[in-house]
Amino acid sequence: MSFKTSLEDAVLPLVLALDVGSTGTRGGLYDARGLPLKKSNSKVAHAFTTLEDGTSTINADQVTEEIRQCIDYCTGTTDQPIAAVAIDTFASSLVGVDAQGHAITPCYTYADSRCAPQVSYLRSILDEDATQQRTGTRQHTGYLPPRFLWLKQSHPDVFNRVDRWLSLGEYAWQRLIGTTAAGTSTAAWTGMLNRRQGTWDEELCKLVGVDMEQLSPIAPPSKPLTPKKRVSGFGGNLADAVWFAPISDGHSQSIGTGTMDSSQMVLSAATSGAMRVLVEGDLDDIPRGLWCNRIDETRSILGGALNDVGRAVTWLESTLQLPEHEVIEQMLLDDPVPGTPIVLPWFSGERSTGWVGQARAVFQRVSAATTPLELYRGTVEGVAFSYNRMFVELMQVTGRPHEILGTGRVSNDIPGLMQIVADVTTAPVIPITIKRSTLHGTALMALEVIAPDVERAEVTRGDTFQPHRDRFGYYHQRAERFQVLYDKVIAQVN
Numbered sequence: 296m297s298f299k300t301s302l303e304d305a306v307l308p309l310v311l312a313l314d315v316g317s318t319g320t321r322g323g324l325y326d327a328r329g330l331p332l333k334k335s336n337s338k339v340a341h342a343f344t345t346l347e348d349g350t351s352t353i354n355a356d357q358v359t360e361e362i363r364q365c366i367d368y369c370t371g372t373t374d375q376p377i378a379a380v381a382i383d384t385f386a387s388s389l390v391g392v393d394a395q396g397h398a399i400t401p402c403y404t405y406a407d408s409r410c411a412p413q414v415s416y417l418r419s420i421l422d423e424d425a426t427q428q429r430t431g432t433r434q435h436t437g438y439l440p441p442r443f444l445w446l447k448q449s450h451p452d453v454f455n456r457v458d459r460w461l462s463l464g465e466y467a468w469q470r471l472i473g474t475t476a477a478g479t480s481t482a483a484w485t486g487m488l489n490r491r492q493g494t495w496d497e498e499l500c501k502l503v504g505v506d507m508e509q510l511s512p513i514a515p516p517s518k519p520l521t522p523k524k525r526v527s528g529f530g531g532n533l534a535d536a537v538w539f540a541p542i543s544d545g546h547s548q549s550i551g552t553g554t555m556d557s558s559q560m561v562l563s564a565a566t567s568g569a570m571r572v573l574v575e576g577d578l579d580d581i582p583r584g585l586w587c588n589r590i591d592e593t594r595s596i597l598g599g600a601l602n603d604v605g606r607a608v609t610w611l612e613s614t615l616q617l618p619e620h621e622v623i624e625q626m627l628l629d630d631p632v633p634g635t636p637i638v639l640p641w642f643s644g645e646r647s648t649g650w651v652g653q654a655r656a657v658f659q660r661v662s663a664a665t666t667p668l669e670l671y672r673g674t675v676e677g678v679a680f681s682y683n684r685m686f687v688e689l690m691q692v693t694g695r696p697h698e699i700l701g702t703g704r705v706s707n708d709i710p711g712l713m714q715i716v717a718d719v720t721t722a723p724v725i726p727i728t729i730k731r732s733t734l735h736g737t738a739l740m741a742l743e744v745i746a747p748d749v750e751r752a753e754v755t756r757g758d759t760f761q762p763h764r765d766r767f768g769y770y771h772q773r774a775e776r777f778q779v780l781y782d783k784v785i786a787q788v789n
Contacts, residue, residue, distance in 0.1 A: 298729045298755045300330040308378035308746055311369050311536070312738040313362055314731070315384040315463060316544060317343065317404075317566040320358060321731060322365030324373065325738035327749040331731070337368040344401075349408035349436075349653075351643070352401035355390045359467040366471075370530040379519065379537050381741040383733060384464040386484035386543040387437050391446075391457035392466065399456060400446075402463050405567075406602055408436040408644045410445035411653040417441055417502075424583070430499070431483060431490045431587040431595070436644060436652030437602075438486030443503035459509050464541025472538055473523035476514035480546035480596075483588035488513070490589045491577060514540040515591045516740050539741050544733050545569055545598070546590045551736025552700045552727045553754040557693040561598075562682060562724065564712060565703035566605040570685040571598030572693050582688040584648025597692060599647025599685035604712075605705045607640045607656075607674055615667035626668055627675060627711020631769055635669050636660050637776050638677035639785060648684045654785045676770075679715040680777045686720050695722070698759075702727040710760070717760040719770045726757035 300306075305326035314321045324335035339361040343351050362382070370377065391400035417423075417434045427433045434441060447454045461469065462481050469475040482488040482495070489496045493515075495507050514520065519537040549561050549571045556573060563569040574587075574597050581587045587597045603610075617623060637659040645654040658670065690696075701713045701724050710726065717724040729735060732754070739751065 298330065298752070299333050300326055300328075301333050302373055302375065305330070305332055306749060307375070309373070309375055310738045310741045310745070311366065311377050311380045312734045312741070313365055313380070313382040314544065314547070314734045314737060315358055315362065315382070316733070317385055320361035320365055321734055322369045323731065323734050324369050324377070325735070325742070327742060327746040328752040329735060329739050329742060330752050331735070332372070335369050335372045336731070337365040339364055343404055343406065345406070349411070351404045351406035351408070353404060355398045355402040355463055355466050358402065358463060359470050362467050363471065366529055370532055374532060376532050377536050379539060379741040379745050380533070381539040381542075381737045382464050382467070383542045383544045383547040383737045384462065384481075386481070386545055387439065387486070388463035389439055389442060390461050390463060390466045391453065392459050392461060393456060394458040396469055398466060400453060402466075403442060405437040406643050407442070408652045410436050410441040413441035413444040413448070414652060416444065426499070427581055427583070429489055429491070430486055430496055431488070431581065431589070432486040433583065433586070433650050435486070435646060435650045437646055440486055440499050440503050443505055447504050457509070459511070460505060461511060462541060465511050468520070468538065468541065472520070474520055475511055476520060476540040477511040478540035478542040479513060479515045480543040480588060480590040481541050482513045483590070484543040484545065488589065490587065490595065493589065493592070516542070516744055517592065519744065537745070542590070542737065542740060543588070545571060545588070545600070546596060547736030547740060548702060548733040549573060549596055549736065550739050551732040551734070552702050554700060558697045560686070560689060560696045560699045562699050562701045562706070562716065563703045564604045564701065564705035567600065567602050568604035568678070568682070568703070569598055569600040570682055570689060571596050572689055572696070574693065578692065582691055584684065584688045586647070597689065599688065601646055601678070601681050602643045603640055604678055607642055607678060608705060608709065610642055611671050611674055615670060617667050617671060623668065623671060624709070624711050626672060627709070628714055631766060632669070632672070635676065636665060636673035637773065637780055638673040639777070639781060640674050640677035640681065641785070645785065648688060649781065649786060651785050651788050653788055657780065657784050659780055675709070675712050676715060676773065677777065679712060679719050680774050682716055683719045683774060686722070698722065699724045700727055701725065702732045714760045717762040718766045719774065721762045721764060721767055723762065724760040728755045728757045
């Protein structure tokens with residue numbers, strides 16, 4: 296079954312969804328059932344600027360122009376009115392703007408690790424457990440409290456010139472429609488949202504020297520925005536559209552898989568990765584290795600994240616002399632081979648569950664006889680063990696899931712990873728085969744508000760990866776060795 300529709304068969308109203316990811320900006324039109332319209336998709340590629348010192352940035356005006364191009368293309372594919380525009384972006388982005396609303400800093404991404412010393416400082420003065428229960432996050436280079444301190448200390452002139460601090464999506468909306476707000480999940484993924492009150496955390500704002508007035512108002516999905524200026528250059532079919540405050544890609548990807556409750560875990564495998572569960576109400580006790588991010592007035596997403604999934608695969612492909620993809624894939628699906636190196640796969644820092652932002656990849660037991668395929672498999676196993684660490688902590692809160700839903704480019708490109716995750720966790724993994732599940736989730740978020748009574752189309756699924764239970768003993772021992780290596784090498788950096 297094809298998960299798309301023609302314009303002639305579309306059920307109104309239409310939503311324009313936008314997704315700003317690590318490798319590009321996408322746009323597409325969706326009907327009221329959540330089905331993408333044929334030939335309405337647009338993509339503009341981009342890449343982060345990365346340096347050895349931990350820099351990971353992108354130009355906010357460049358991305359805003361990419362968003363403009365996607366909107367222009369998508370609106371030009373139909374004369375039908377578009378009822379809503381919604382956007383998600385990679386989480387924990389930060390742009391400083393002056394009093395005229397112009398960016399005077401680059402956009403700092405979640406992968407920028409230059410604020411590692413400030414993480415250590417915050418951990419030394421905060422009751423981090425109490426802060427985590429209040430905000431849903433621990434201190435890490437991917438969040439804004441240490442980034443604000445780093446900017447204040449390393450670039451005081453720029454810090455003092457900043458009139459407002461915005462996420463990348465907020466900045467784009469301010470430039471394009473003359474108004475902006477932080478979606479609840481965008482605010483949550485900064486590490487500075489009081490998750491119980493739904494407001495910016497006063498204690499952290501004071502600590503890092505940012506006035507709460509310098510941050511955007513927080514708007515849940517139930518409160519879309521009205522543009523203050525006409526979006527120049529776009530078609531008239533946007534004239535009556537409402538615009539939703541930007542949400543995080545973790546929020547949109549979770550609901551884009553079709554997950555309904557905590558009986559399903561969502562495994563995201565793209566440039567970065569995550570494991571998440573949708574939960575209702577407040578959680579009283581968040582495990583130390585996880586985060587809990589509010590997404591609207593009643594729901595949160597509990598989970599963990601890792602920086603390097605597709606990024607690790609890209610490193611392997613560009614560094615090693617590897618055979619054809621079919622050979623690699625069969626090797627991953629075959630029984631594991633004793634002697635494969637243990638790999639801690641943190642090429643750009645660890646997030647969950649240990650929160651060591653300055654961690655780097657470690658390869659153990661590599662000899663002159665070690666082959667590129669063994670290095671490849673060891674790295675993929677290391678990614679699977681990283682997912683499993685999150686899986687174990689999630690089960691402490693929500694119980695054992697009925698299934699894991701695999702989504703993201705890497706879940707489809709490297710199915711062997713999904714098989715290893717199934718073997719390690721002993722839980723079935725079901726790949727979600729629709730394209731652009733994150734974009735789909737962004738459309739669904741808007742449709743919950745503008746078309747709540749329309750039945751949504753069920754997402755398509757691939758064949759289930761059933762766990763090979765005879766492999767569990769082997770992987771259990773490997774996971775224990777993985778943890779010992781972590782404790783000896785990575786935990787000492789923290």
